[in-house]
Amino acid sequence: MKKYILLLTTMGLMTSCFDLDQYPHDKLSSETFWKTETHAHQGMMSVYNQMKRENAFGTYFRRDGLGDIAWDDSSMSPVNLGTYTDRSNVIQNIWKELYEGVARANIVLQNVDNVDMSEELKTQYKGEARFMRALYYFHLLDYYGGVPLYDETTIVSNEYMTMKKPRSTAEETRKFILDDLDAAVNALPVHWQQSEYGRATRGAAVALRGKVKLYNKDYVSAAADFEEIVKDPQNRGYGYQLYPDYAKLFTPEGDTSSEMIFAIQNMSGTGTEYGMPFSLYLGSRSSYGSGWNNCIPTDLLVDMYENRDGTKFNWEDHFPGFTTDKALQESIFKAELNNGIVSTYPAQKDKIRAIYENRDPRLEQTIITPYAQYYGCNGTTPKMMEFVLASGTNENNGYIRNNRGWYDYLWRKFVPEGDMNGMISNREHTPINYPLIRYADVLLMLAECYNEQPGKQDDAVALINQVRQRPSTNMPALNSGKPWLEAHTKDEIFERIVQERAIELACEGQRFSDLRRWGLGEKKLNFMYDDILGKDRYKRVFEIRDYLWPIPAVEFERNSELGQQNPGW
Secondary structure, X not given: OHHHHHHHOOHHHHOOOOOOOXXXXXXXXXXXXXXXXXXXXXXXXXXHHHHHOHXXXXXXXXXXXXXXOEEEOOOOHHHHHOOOOOOOHHHHHHHHHHHHHHHHHHHHHHHHHXXXXXXXXXXXXXXXXXXXXXXXXXXXXXXXXXXXXOOOOXXXXXXXXXXXXXXXXXXXXXXXXXXXXXXHHHHOOOOOOHHHOOOOOHHHHHHHHHXXXXXXXXXXXXXXXXXXXXXXXXXXXXXXXXOOOHHHHOOHHHOOOOOEEEEEOOXXXXXXOEOEOHHHHOOOOOOOOOOOOOEEEOHHHHOOOOEOOOOOOOXXXXXXXXXXXXXXXXXXXXXXXXXXXXXXXXXXXXXXXXXXXXXXXXXXXXXXXOOOEEEEEEOOEEXXXXXXOXXXXXXXXXXXXXXXXXXXXXXXXXXXXOOHHHOOOOOOOEOOOEEEEEHHHHHHHHHHHHHOOOOOHHHHHHHHHHHHOOOOOXXXXXXXXXXXXXXXXXXXHHHHXXXXXXXXXXXXXXXXHHHHHOOOHHHHOOEEEEOOXXXXXXXXXXXXXXXXXXXOXXXXXXXXXXXXXXXXX
């Protein structure tokens, strides 16, 4: 797919805006455009291009900032604070940009039969468009519940003033999604040729179908889909497997690995900026181009990572009184500067480093921890940095500078190192592919399905252990002899799944949806976020109503037939 990226920036000319608030003046005429296979290809790339929009999937990593493992202090803040309404920008914009994806998929489906190409290719394009439509609708269903269903029979330019369908039920919306995915599964190839790498495959459609079923607690049917990916009983040649190096999986080296089932394709370079803003939103002032670090890992996430022997981590084991004594936390971590240079490191620096390094290796591969090294940038000039907790640190002196001046953990995962050997040219376009579905996720979802079925708990544990024992992770297997590794009952295994999904999929946007579908919102999403020094920053608020977001108020004003608002709104 990447060789066509330069075409995508112009694809907005091909579709109308599907926010239902303006007449689509910019639509190209189907009489002049939808004629050749090249046109069909460009039209399909437009559907993928919509994923890059900030409120579609372009900053999907920030959705973890709505959960317990991260905090996002920008447009997501009203949701975190419990102050958002049905008129909040984030609620309206996510709705709008997901529906724009639906509209683009519909335009392909409306026009592809007019293209001069084989029936086989037309069927394939239709399957691809239906996969993408299902993806956009699934996320609408996840956040808003049942929504109005507009398919390819809706011609926006002709029906703009009459697009007033009522909300479909959640069940009807889900059936629509599954029907689309059934068609996609039967139409898509197992593999594309290398020049088309990144386009949706049969495996992506099967995995997404399983995920839709899992979210509906249809565990047996979901398991059958995930088993097709993991076991490949028909010998289709999927070839998915865990990548041996967790850290490198989230660098260009892992972009085309066999673990990636469906990922957003990213690139950067002068004149070819087509990436995602990892450096901007996840990076610090000491990352390429000077980032904002709007989305930050919480101490709740950091403390989830086990010790290397598999025991639970607890600061009290190292510093008695730590969890209740804020002054003690500051004295342990804080350094002193003199003229911008460290004059006094904390007396416990070596112990601090040992504590972090003696943990599940995914911790140091995912997060920059105090007094660790990070190969960052002073502006755009590569430079080794140290994460010193002190007031007045500056990248000019080789220290990581937090954009807010707080003492927060920072992401290492997805954040560029240096200038990526010249691969990056813009902090808003980091050239690292972003997985929406990967093999480890499927293993953990299948484990969840097995755990919900009588007599399959051992099978669930075996799948969790595959993820835990990736070569670069190599954590002790569950049920391998030590009492703290025992997990036999359904509840014990479920707690392990909750844990493993948090740390394995950190910064991949899954956590908020996981907690809501598990019914753990009230338990996990009411807390005070404090920084590494124990200073209170924000209070996370979650109520029963927050399991579904409100339908944007403006949609009721535009569509008198829309129906009922979600409960509590």
